[in-house]
Amino acid sequence: MFFMEEVLLEKEVSTARRNMEDYFRTHDVKYVAEDGVFTHMSTGDRYEGRDAIGQMLQFMYHVAFDAHAEIRGTMIYDDHAVLEADFIGKHTGEFAGLQPSGKTVNVPFCVTYDLKNGLVQQARIYMLMDIMIKQLTS
Secondary structure, three states: OHHHHHHHHHHHHHHHHHHHHHHHHHOOHHHEEEEEEEEEOOOOOEEEOHHHHHHHHHHHHHHOEEEEEEEEEEEEOOOEEEEEEEEEEEEOOOEOOEOOOOOEEEEEEEEEEEEEOOEEEEEEEEEOHHHHHHHHHO
């Protein structure tokens, strides 16, 4: 019986790992639970549901900025994951009341994820917004 539990756990971990590795590369919300919640910890902004999360990601990576995440490291377990990365991009749209500047930002961030059935249930985003604003206004 114990062996069977280990095999099932390994299968779940590999599904979580595969899904999160794909998510980190693509930001495809198919890896987010329908009722997932992302919270930006420095602002308190909450994005609830796959559609709202997808819109937030689209805005950050393709509207306000032409950006990507340069991954520094990840940890992925069956029910939790952590991403450390740099948000790198050109400011191309209005953001935080600032008109597009054309400036490039490089902002460290970390996200912790709670996973259920291989999908993101909750994410807590820790992004250094003071650094981003300073880079946009200097």
